[in-house]
Amino acid sequence: MGQLYYGNATTSVDVPDRLLAHLKVVVATKLRRNESFMMSWTGGSEPAGRSSIWLQPAIPLRFVFDTADMEVLNPQTVRDMANAATSSAGLIVDLDQDIPAAPQREIRPVTASTPRLKVPA
Numbered sequence: 001m002g003q004l005y006y007g008n009a010t011t012s013v014d015v016p017d018r019l020l021a022h023l024k025v026v027v028a029t030k031l032r033r034n035e036s037f038m039m040s041w042t043g044g045s046e047p048a049g050r051s052s053i054w055l056q057p058a059i060p061l062r063f064v065f066d067t068a069d070m071e072v073l074n075p076q077t078v079r080d081m082a083n084a085a086t087s088s089a090g091l092i093v094d095l096d097q098d099i100p101a102a103p104q105r106e107i108r109p110v111t112a113s114t115p116r117l118k119v120p121a
Contacts, residue, residue: 005062021071024063026081038090074102
């Protein structure tokens with residue numbers, strides 16, 4: 001279980017590492033573009049109801065992961081979260097949700113018949 005620290009608060013929001021990894025990518029992308037947005041969450045160890053924070057580049061934010069292993073992100077989940085963050089409702093996260101695994105890509109070995117990109121000399 002990872003933690004999300006917002007502002008100068010010493011308390012954190014507990015977020016599963018897999019969900020936190022997806023959140024980190026979406027939040028970092030939006031803030032890098034100087035785009036502020038609302039993020040709300042339900043579930044987890046929070047009391048019943050919903051909590052919300054306004055995310056903007058000037059407010060400190062720290063992501064702490066329970067493990068050093070990097071999560072494999074699901075691109076569709078990242079896109080869905082980014083689109084939600086852009087909406088008027090903001091990004092709404094269920095801390096109890098399971099993030100689907102990334103679809104497996106078929107990896108084909110390079111052979112002599114594999115088309116190659118020709119680079120002009």
